[in-house]
Amino acid sequence: MASSTVVNKGWVYSEYGKSGEVLKFEENVGVPDLKEDQVLIKVAAAALNPVDFKRMLGWFKSTDTSPPVVPGYDVAGVVKKVGSQVTKFKVGDEVYGDINVKSVQKPKKIGTLAEYTAAEEKVLALKPKNLSFVEAASLPLALETAYGGLELARFSAGKSILVLGGAGGVGTLVIQLTKHVFGVSKVAATASTGKLELLRSLGADLAIDYTKENFEELPEKFDVVYDTVGQSERAVKAVKEGGEVVTIAPVASVAPQAKLYSVVSSGSVLEKLKPDLESGKVKAVIDPKGPFPFSKTVEAFSYLETGRATGKVVVYPIP
CATH class of the missing domain: 3.90.180.10 (Medium-chain alcohol dehydrogenases, catalytic domain)
Structure with a gap:
């Protein structure tokens, strides 16, 4: 045409x-x-x-x-x-x-x-x-990335997760998907000081100010760490033994224990999540x-x- x-x-x-x-x-x-x-x-x-x-x-x-x-x-x-x-x-x-x-x-x-x-x-x-x-x-791209990364990490109900970059395009959706769709035992996420309230409003149980705290030094470890910012080397220090680290931000090097997720676009993911979008569970x-x-x-x-x-x-x- x-x-x-x-x-x-x-x-x-x-x-x-x-x-x-x-x-x-x-x-x-x-x-x-x-x-x-x-x-x-x-x-x-x-x-x-x-x-x-x-x-x-x-x-x-x-x-x-x-x-x-x-x-x-x-x-x-x-x-x-x-x-x-x-x-x-x-x-x-x-x-x-x-x-x-x-x-x-x-x-x-x-x-x-x-x-x-x-x-x-x-x-x-x-x-x-x-x-x-x-x-x-x-x-689309952020939601399919958020969902696909969680699948790669074998995320399921009752697990805990730490989201690095919780206020970004993918991070805001990972918080909501784990909290309101998958069923999480605890969702923690990092952001700068002014964005902690947003993390809580999306469903984060623990909002971590990365300007004041090093998440990998927290005594608590997580079943899954979802890295949206390119900090996989630090992320592997925050995961439980046998847990999963997924990164979507390939910087110079990705920690060998981390899995790199690259989205393959598919309308089927959007269709699968349509009820959650229509109900307002995911915004x-x-x-x-x-x-x-x-x-x-x-x-x-x-x-x-x-x-x-x-x-x-x-x-x-x-x-």
Whole structure:
């Protein structure tokens, strides 16, 4: 559908570098050609993820799609067209998802920071009716990462967990999933001083101020430590004998005892958790500075890059 009638405005970078230097607004980035198993989505909202700016910096250029690229993984929007093999969705459906099956292996050239994007039906789910487009866009990559990491750690009811980076996009969801869905004996989480109350409101039994305490020196040890910040070497000191450490932040080195989790995007996880989203057991956490309007996408990136965001940074509305 590279038709001249539809103009697709979007944010593009044509070379690797810092978002503030390379990301530019373009009036027409082209509309993605629709494959048989894909739907065309009119984007309403898109969330930013650390993988977006790491990709822009060229951290995984050997497996990346070469620029020019429209960044963006998370989307919420409305189906405008369906491929011939699509069975789950019809035109007009409100959907959401992480459009890239594997984060660092050939992510799409036209991502979600544009008016239109295309995605395979298997990575999408119907948007729960109680969620706004902003809330829905904030969830897919972080929720699928949170859930998949817990599965990798063999987390189950009655276990205890320590979440490193509890106020971030993934951390806020790990706390809620363990507390309200899996059934936890105790959930502890780390954050800076001003965010401890948020951790408690999400369900943390113990909120640890990492500016004042070293979590690995606590006398208490945990069945699972979920590391979202890249501190696996310290995390292994906080886990019980025979427990599990999962990290989603591969820094220079990952402790040998830790398991590295890399998400594979799938709408089935979103479908599985739909009752928990609809009941309000699991809520989207949107950074209070947002949502950022489409015109302020560069500012949204520079804020995310500070590492100080609470929950998710979302761009909305996308006109």
